[in-house]
Amino acid sequence: MKQYEVNFDGLVGPTHNYAGLSFGNVASLNNANAVSNPKEAAKQGLLKMKALADMGMQQGILAPQERPDIAMLRRLGFTGSDATVLENAAKNAKQVFLACCSASSMWTANAATVSPSPDTADGRVHFTPANLTNKFHRSLEPRVTGNILKATFANEKYFAHHTHLPDNDHFGDEGAANHTRLCTDYGHAGLELFVYGRHAFDASKPAPTRYPARQTLEACQAIARLHGLSDESVVYMQQNPDVIDQGVFHNDVISVGNQNVLFYHEQAFLNTQSSLDEIRQKFGEHPLHFIEVKTSAVSVEDAVKTYLFNTQIITLPDNTMAIIAPTECEENPAVHQYLQELVTLGTPIKEVKYFDVKQSMRNGGGPACLRLRVALTEHELDAVNPYTLMNDDQFKRLNTWVDKHYRDALTENDLRDPQLLMESRAALDELTQLMKLGSVYPFQQD
Numbered sequence: 063m064k065q066y067e068v069n070f071d072g073l074v075g076p077t078h079n080y081a082g083l084s085f086g087n088v089a090s091l092n093n094a095n096a097v098s099n100p101k102e103a104a105k106q107g108l109l110k111m112k113a114l115a116d117m118g119m120q121q122g123i124l125a126p127q128e129r130p131d132i133a134m135l136r137r138l139g140f141t142g143s144d145a146t147v148l149e150n151a152a153k154n155a156k157q158v159f160l161a162c163c164s165a166s167s168m169w170t171a172n173a174a175t176v177s178p179s180p181d182t183a184d185g186r187v188h189f190t191p192a193n194l195t196n197k198f199h200r201s202l203e204p205r206v207t208g209n210i211l212k213a214t215f216a217n218e219k220y221f222a223h224h225t226h227l228p229d230n231d232h233f234g235d236e237g238a239a240n241h242t243r244l245c246t247d248y249g250h251a252g253l254e255l256f257v258y259g260r261h262a263f264d265a266s267k268p269a270p271t272r273y274p275a276r277q278t279l280e281a282c283q284a285i286a287r288l289h290g291l292s293d294e295s296v297v298y299m300q301q302n303p304d305v306i307d308q309g310v311f312h313n314d315v316i317s318v319g320n321q322n323v324l325f326y327h328e329q330a331f332l333n334t335q336s337s338l339d340e341i342r343q344k345f346g347e348h349p350l351h352f353i354e355v356k357t358s359a360v361s362v363e364d365a366v367k368t369y370l371f372n373t374q375i376i377t378l379p380d381n382t383m384a385i386i387a388p389t390e391c392e393e394n395p396a397v398h399q400y401l402q403e404l405v406t407l408g409t410p411i412k413e414v415k416y417f418d419v420k421q422s423m424r425n426g427g428g429p430a431c432l433r434l435r436v437a438l439t440e441h442e443l444d445a446v447n448p449y450t451l452m453n454d455d456q457f458k459r460l461n462t463w464v465d466k467h468y469r470d471a472l473t474e475n476d477l478r479d480p481q482l483l484m485e486s487r488a489a490l491d492e493l494t495q496l497m498k499l500g501s502v503y504p505f506q507q508d
């Protein structure tokens with residue numbers, strides 16, 4: 063049976079903006095209050111999706127969420143018409159208001175953790191939406207993420223959907239950004255690597271001191287239990303607290319894996335050698351490539367600036383691997399030189415393709431942040447909602463939809479405009495029809 067890794071990219075929402083909401087994420091803080099361009103952001107994302115589909119990859123699309131989140135503002139005590147809620151929140155609780163406006167659901171690497179069917183006890187693909195508790199603006203996402211995942215993977219025979227972990231910092235979970243799966247082939251049982259930033263119930267263990275560790279060991283362990291993963295198919299690794307303190311807020315900013323390749327910075331992990339030994343032992347006798355990048359070749363600072371490790375490593379139909387990198391990697395001499403050398407090192411990675419995703423990069427989201435990987439067999443792929451898969455027709459439809467509904471400049475002040483709320487709801491309502499999602503948004507359920 064054929065098997066695929068399908069990248070489900072987040073479609074950028076109509077209110078994409080820069081609000082400096084993510085302490086510990088350097089790009090987010092540096093670009094606070096910059097003018098965003100939602101139309102360009104959505105189109106950059108669609109072009110990346112279409113390019114991967116054109117390479118012969120299976121490519122999926124996950125719908126964005128509704129923002130401003132009026133339901134949350136009401137829950138926080140703002141009353142009156144939607145326009146009054148917006149006006150009062152923007153005037154009297156600006157930071158809360160901005161958090162409720164973030165289009166951060168575009169980074170679907172944080173949407174959920176996914177375990178493919180060969181790894182799980184009941185042979186189904188398991189999904190747990192991330193609770194994203196560490197940042198208020200991201201903690202608004204899991205319920206609607208669950209609705210969108212259920213509408214995309216809507217077949218209980220093949221797909222199991224869990225509720226997100228308890229909304230508490232002890233179980234802080236950032237989804238697939240801290241999870242990588244190694245395997246010989248997508249359809250064979252794999253080894254799931256969970257990378258955590260701290261121990262929630264043991265303060266004596268190492269932890270960062272400057273920036274927050276968003277993911278806990280206990281959250282990783284809960285997900286492995288929920289998904290029915292055996293101890294032999296899981297490795298828990300601690301992220302190096304020093305790199306979190308240098309702006310590596312998710313593990314996918316410092317390491318990425320695909321099939322039998324693990325590509326990581328020398329400083330990525332805390333107990334690197336023992337973790338790699340455990341991986342080697344659990345992976346078995348098959349060839350495995352650990353590609354370690356030394357600090358002398360690329361500093362952590364350059365890795366964070368260029369997102370060298372937030373690249374997607376994909377296996378092309380001819381079975382070679384390519385790296386999908388942001389153009390920032392091409393523009394940085396040390397990183398560009400490293401990537402030129404990498405494809406000559408005799409690893410499965412044979413080419414690098416650069417994409418302009420600058421609208422997303424300015425908020426700290428590279429190519430890999432924009433996608434959720436779902437390994438599927440042929441039958442499972444047939445059970446996916448077909449309107450969530452990228453092809454020429456869907457590409458055209460979605461571009462036309464973006465042209466019709468999106469603005470090309472958005473400032474903080476625009477976010478309080480009731481007209482923007484109406485435009486966004488009209489756009490999303492139409493999108494749920496284009497993608498045959500049903501009523502996934504609170505405004506459609508009232």
Ligand SMILES: N=C(N)NCCC[C@H](NC(=O)CCC(=O)O)C(=O)O
Nearest residue numbers: 080081082083084090171239312431
């Ligand atoms: N590494 C991965 N997988 N994802 C990147 C997520 C970026 C996101 N930025 C933001 O939420 C910034 C929003 C703002 O500042 O307006 C975050 O920090 O959670």
